[in-house]
Amino acid sequence: MVDHAARVLKELGVTEVFGVTGGSIMGFFDALALEDVEIYMFRHEQGAAHAADAYGRVKRRPGVAAATSGPGATNLVTGIANAYFDSAPMLAITGQVPTSVFGRDAFQETDIVGVTAPITKFNYQVRRPEEAGPALRTAYRLAYEGRPGPTLVDFPRDVQLQRYLCEEEEQAYLPVDFSKYRPPRPDPAAVRRAARLLAAALRPVILVGGGVYWARAWPEVLRLAELLQAPVVTTLPGKNSVPANHPLVMGPAGMHGRLEADAALANADVVLAVGTRFSDRTVGRFSPEMREKKVIHIDSDPSEVGKNVPPTVGIVADAKAALQALLRELPAVPRRDRRFLEWLLYVRRRYEEAMENWARRMRKFAPWKVLKTLREVAPPDTITVTGVGSHQMWAEQHWDVYVPGTWLTSAGLGTMGFCVPAALGAKIAARDRPVLCIDGDGSFQMTMNNLALVRDYNLPITIVIFDNRALMLVKHWQIYLYDRRIVATEYTSRPDFAKIAEAYDIEAVRPTSLDEVRKWADWSIRTQEPLVMIIDIDNEEDLVLPWVKPGDWLTEAVKPPGLEDLSLTYSPDWEPPRPMAAEASTTAGR
Amino acid sequence: MEAVEMGVEEMGNARGLYELEVEAWNGMDAVMRIVNIARRAKLRYTEMRTVFEPTGRLRLRLMGWGEGSEARWLAAKLERMPEVYRVEARLLRPDEDAFPA
Ligand SMILES: Cc1ncc(C[n+]2csc(CCOP(=O)(O)OP(=O)(O)O)c2C)c(N)n1
Ligand SMILES: [Mg+2]
Numbered sequence: 001m002v003d004h005a006a007r008v009l010k011e012l013g014v015t016e017v018f019g020v021t022g023g024s025i026m027g028f029f030d031a032l033a034l035e036d037v038e039i040y041m042f043r044h045e046q047g048a049a050h051a052a053d054a055y056g057r058v059k060r061r062p063g064v065a066a067a068t069s070g071p072g073a074t075n076l077v078t079g080i081a082n083a084y085f086d087s088a089p090m091l092a093i094t095g096q097v098p099t100s101v102f103g104r105d106a107f108q109e110t111d112i113v114g115v116t117a118p119i120t121k122f123n124y125q126v127r128r129p130e131e132a133g134p135a136l137r138t139a140y141r142l143a144y145e146g147r148p149g150p151t152l153v154d155f156p157r158d159v160q161l162q163r164y165l166c167e168e169e170e171q172a173y174l175p176v177d178f179s180k181y182r183p184p185r186p187d188p189a190a191v192r193r194a195a196r197l198l199a200a201a202l203r204p205v206i207l208v209g210g211g212v213y214w215a216r217a218w219p220e221v222l223r224l225a226e227l228l229q230a231p232v233v234t235t236l237p238g239k240n241s242v243p244a245n246h247p248l249v250m251g252p253a254g255m256h257g258r259l260e261a262d263a264a265l266a267n268a269d270v271v272l273a274v275g276t277r278f279s280d281r282t283v284g285r286f287s288p289e290m291r292e293k294k295v296i297h298i299d300s301d302p303s304e305v306g307k308n309v310p311p312t313v314g315i316v317a318d319a320k321a322a323l324q325a326l327l328r329e330l331p332a333v334p335r336r337d338r339r340f341l342e343w344l345l346y347v348r349r350r351y352e353e354a355m356e357n358w359a360r361r362m363r364k365f366a367p368w369k370v371l372k373t374l375r376e377v378a379p380p381d382t383i384t385v386t387g388v389g390s391h392q393m394w395a396e397q398h399w400d401v402y403v404p405g406t407w408l409t410s411a412g413l414g415t416m417g418f419c420v421p422a423a424l425g426a427k428i429a430a431r432d433r434p435v436l437c438i439d440g441d442g443s444f445q446m447t448m449n450n451l452a453l454v455r456d457y458n459l460p461i462t463i464v465i466f467d468n469r470a471l472m473l474v475k476h477w478q479i480y481l482y483d484r485r486i487v488a489t490e491y492t493s494r495p496d497f498a499k500i501a502e503a504y505d506i507e508a509v510r511p512t513s514l515d516e517v518r519k520w521a522d523w524s525i526r527t528q529e530p531l532v533m534i535i536d537i538d539n540e541e542d543l544v545l546p547w548v549k550p551g552d553w554l555t556e557a558v559k560p561p562g563l564e565d566l567s568l569t570y571s572p573d574w575e576p577p578r579p580m581a582a583e584a585s586t587t588a589g590r
Numbered sequence: 591m592e593a594v595e596m597g598v599e600e601m602g603n604a605r606g607l608y609e610l611e612v613e614a615w616n617g618m619d620a621v622m623r624i625v626n627i628a629r630r631a632k633l634r635y636t637e638m639r640t641v642f643e644p645t646g647r648l649r650l651r652l653m654g655w656g657e658g659s660e661a662r663w664l665a666a667k668l669e670r671m672p673e674v675y676r677v678e679a680r681l682l683r684p685d686e687d688a689f690p691a
Contacts, residue, residue, distance in 0.1 A: 113619060118626045122672045125619065142672055175615055175646075176672045303666035306659075 001129035001164040005155070006031035008133045012140050014064055016040060016428060017093075018048035018055075020075075022068025024095025024108065024157050029066070040428065040457060042421065045072050047450040049079020049092065050418050051425030053150070054408050056089040058383060058429035060214075062143040062151075066093040069157075070108030074115065078415060080150045081119040085412025086237060087210060089148035091140050092116075098158035099127065113154050121149030124174065126156070129164035131174075138174040146181030147301045148214060183300040186317035186325045194296045194313045195329035197270050201294075203340045203570070204230040205268035207253070207282070210237035210411075211275020211299060212319055218242050218404050220323035221274065225249075228333055230272075231344055233261040235282045236396055240407040241275070244400035250344060254282040255548045256393035259559065259568070260348040262546065266554035267340070267570040270294045275319045278308040279412075284548045284556075298322045343574050347566065351546075354562040364538040365514075367391060367466055368398040373514045374436065374464065375400055377521045382406060382434040383426045387419040387443030389473040391466035393544040395438050417446030420463065424450060427459045434525045437463040441491065442471045451504040454530045462524040463532045465497055470539035480549065480558070490539065501532035508532040606684040608633065608661040612650040612668055613676040617642065620673040624650060627671075631664035632656055647675075653682070 005028060009017075016038045021029050029039055042048035045067045052063030067076050073094040083090045097109040113125045122142045124135045132155070139151035198204050206225055212218055218241055225232050225248045232242055233253040242249050253261035265271065265283070271293050276282065278297075283290050290309055297304075297311035298319055305314040315322050359366035371394060378384070380402040386392040386409045401407040408426060410418040423437035444465050453459055475489040501508035507529060511517045517533070524531035546557040555568040614620045621640055628635070633654030640650045654661075658681070665679040 114622060117623045118630075123619075123623075124616070138672070177675060180669075301670065303663070303670050307663060 001132050001162050002028045002031040002155075002160045003034070004129070004164050004166050005132045005136060006035040006037065008136045009064065010035045010037060012137065013061070017064045017066050018042050018051045018425065019066035020045050020048065020068070020072055022072050022095065022108075024069035024097065025066055025072065025093075025155075026068075027157070027160050028093070028095065028155065040453060043449040043452055044447065045075035046079050046417065047421035047424075047447050049076045049090070050082065050415075050421040050447070051428065052090040052092070053079060053083040053086070053088045054385065054422035054425035055429040056083070056143070056148070057408055058405065058426050060089070060144070062089040062091045062140055063425060063429070064091045064093065067095070068108070069095045069097055069112070070110050073110055073112040077115060077119070080116055080152065082410055082413045082415045082418060083150040084119040084121070086410065087148050087214070088150070089143040090150045091143050092150060092152040094152065094154045095160070096125065096154045096156040099156045100158060102156075112152065116152050119150070120152050123152040123154070125154040126159055129159055129162045130166075130170060132159075132164070133166065134171045134174045137172055138176055141173070141178065142176070142181075145178055146183065147211070183318040183321075184316055186315050186322040188325070190313050190315045191322065191325045191329050194272070194315065195326055197294055197296060197313065198228060198272065198326070199330060199333055201228075201270035202336065203268050204228050204270045204272060205264050206230050206232045207265065207271055207273040207276060208232055208234045208238040208241050209274065209276025210235065210240060212238065212241035213404050215275060215300070215319035217274065217320040217323055220320055220327065222246055222248070224272075224323055224327060224330075227327070227330060229336060229338065229341060231264040231341060233257070233265050235276050235279065235411070236409060237411040238276060239396065239401050239409075241404055243402050243404065245402055250348070252396050253554065254279075255284065255550070256396050256544055257282075257546070257548070257554075258348075258397050259351040259546050259557065259563075260344045262548065262554040262557055263347045263568045263570065264344050266568060268293060270296070272296045272298070273311075274298045274323065275300070277304050280308075283309070284552055284554050289553050339572065339574060340570060342576060343570055346576060347568070350563060350566055351560070354560045357562055358560055362538065362541055364536050364541070367394040367535075367537060367542065369514060370464070370466070370517055370535055371395060371398045371438070373517045374521050377518055378436055378525060379434060382436050382525070383408065383430060384436045384438060385409070385419050385423040385426060386437075387439040388414045388416045389440040389443055389471065390468070390476060390542055390544045391438060391440045391472075393473065394466075397544070399438070416440070416443040419443055420447050421450045423461045423463070424453050424459050427461050428457070434528075435461045436525075437461055439463060439465050440472070441465055441467045441469060441497070444497070445495075448500060451500070451506065455505045460524070460528045460530040462521060462530070464521075465532065465534050466537050467497065467534050468537040468539040468542050469493065470542075472539055472542050473544070475539065476543055476547075479543065497532060497534050506530045506532055508534065510534045510536065603658040604681055604684045605657050605686055607636070607653060607655050607682045608658075609680050609682050610652045610661065610665055610668070611678045612652070612674055614648055614650065614671070614673045615646055615675070616673045617648065620648060620671075621650060623671060623673065624668060627667045628652060628664060632660045633664065655685075
């Protein structure tokens with residue numbers, strides 16, 4: 001049957017599979033090789049899964065990860081969960097012990113269908129050879145149809161080895177009703193109500209999630225923002241959905257959001273939320289403040305609308321179609337007071353100035369200055385991937401995404417170890433584009449074994465390790481919330497990352513100035529030579545601010561030093577300070 | 591007992607005893623996946639029954655006390671499952687004093 005399964009994958013357009021072989025999957029790998037599907041030998045199945053997830057996000061079609069039964073399959077679990085919580089299309093294929101020994105605790109038996117049930121959009125165990133084709137086609141299609149997500153197909157070894165001649169026309173799919181994943185057309189009455197709310201709003205704000213990328217709806221978001229003169233804020237994955245250099249885009253809001261974005265969302269009277277599940281990370285807390293706002297929620301997944309914030313108007317539809325309907329419905333919007341926007345730009349300006357001043361006082365590198373330097377060098381279409389931790393939060397605040405689809409981060413699950421393998425998966429998906437991995441020293445150590453693929457498959461990625469020898473984001477919480485008791489968050493100087501890089505035949509550098517950062521990054525990106533750049537960061541000073549403490553409201557954010565006088569609560573009587581007033585018109589962009 | 595039948599969207603927020611009826615395929619694996627989601631709804635379950643039909647379809651009935659919003663969340667989640675053809679939710683008995691799960 002495996003030969004047929006490999007052919008089906010090939011017909012679906014699968015040209016590469018990521019994984020680690022073993023007794024229960026080697027027959028399938030053999031069949032894949034005979035079909036000329038390239039197998040990327042990841043050094044741990046978690047890496048293969050993250051790579052498939054990232055590949056799926058870049059290509060907009062599922063990446064495929066395959067593993068053997070038992071430990072191979074369970075090693076995939078973190079990667080599958082990651083794809084699930086970030087709605088990324090991927091297909092996992094696992095080997096399984098023969099059906100004859102099911103439930104007998106045979107060597108390397110794990111019920112992977114049971115294990116992954118709550119973290120897959122769909123999973124299926126193939127019990128007869130003729131199910132293999134329909135199961136693979138169904139799982140592949142479900143991974144991208146509607147809201148994307150991971151799927152899994154489990155192949156018991158005896159079924160794999162049965163002869164199967166697909167002589168008759170076989171059923172294409174399992175009996176799934178795919179039509180329910182086609183989002184309904186936006187309800188005209190709901191669209192009219194939403195349009196009325198927006199037209200009457202004093203301070204409308206558009207909150208953009210990752211769904212806007214999947215619906216390719218950023219042109220509509222920006223048109224609507226321009227029409228309403230409404231600031232746009234994003235979630236962490238929503239950074240992937242709109243260009244940061246549009247003057248109305250304030251950046252990400254939330255626990256680790258930008259100050260002007262937190263200020264925008266906090267002071268909105270009407271929030272138009274598109275393609276987001278309203279995570280607690282984005283709004284700080286739901287009540288009372290968020291529940292007091294008028295909320296229009298557009299999502300293609302009906303189970304998301306009203307899940308966390310009851311909307312005033314809920315629209316279940318494709319984001320692009322709903323926004324187009326809204327644009328048609330909106331009359332010429334009365335021009336509103338531009339004060340609110342001016343105030344937000346003032347907040348931005350104060351914030352940027354404070355960060356500059358703070359950077360000057362830092363003993364070692366200021367993480368955000370490193371990011372800004374890298375951004376100057378990296379072409380706009382560079383795919384940027386992050387690890388999880390303070391470095392990720394700095395990137396959330398200070399890495400500008402210019403091209404939708406070029407920002408890959410582990411947002412929903414927050415998986416340390418995502419960066420290196422995801423960067424490899426992204427590079428495999430887009431070999432012609434630079435890939436930059438912004439990692440933490442802790443995150444890097446979780447999956448650095450996959451660096452072996454850089455030379456093995458010629459995948460020149462640029463890795464920048466924000467090396468604070470700490471699990472800094474947790475240490476940050478210890479400093480603020482645990483009375484500075486530092487428990488299990490500081491590392492020793494082992495290992496030497498330069499030697500790790502050397503072991504994998506990759507150039508490593510430890511820059512001592514921003515100029516050196518610029519020079520080396522430019523070299524790596526321009527010549528397409530892989531690089532590990534180790535950035536020395538002080539783990540006493542590396543506190544990501546602004547920061548909204550868990551349970552606090554956005555206006556209560558702990559601000560960077562020098563902004564103690566800046567209130568995040570807008571007053572309609574606000575006047576620009578004198579020296580600013582003259583320059584107010586030139587503050588857009590950063 | 592007079593039941594109030596509702597589409598998932600129209601369900602109100604009344605607290606009480608809810609019944610969900612799910613029609614699906616894929617046997618025990620589907621039941622497992624349905625139960626996996628139901629475990630996470632804040633309902634206090636009183637009964638669950640599944641009939642596996644010779645056609646390969648299954649009918650699962652689930653009853654539990656709780657808020658309408660929870661029953662609605664569960665119904666919406668189940669409806670999204672590829673295995674599921676149909677979900678119906680009804681409020682069997684409104685009860686403001688019903689103790690949530
Ligand atoms: C796999 C995993 N384990 C633990 C955590 C909890 N955690 C969140 S951030 C963090 C610190 C990450 O350290 P590092 O990668 O060095 O980044 P930094 O915060 O120092 O920038 C930890 C331990 C997690 N998110 N993922
Ligand atoms: Mg660190």
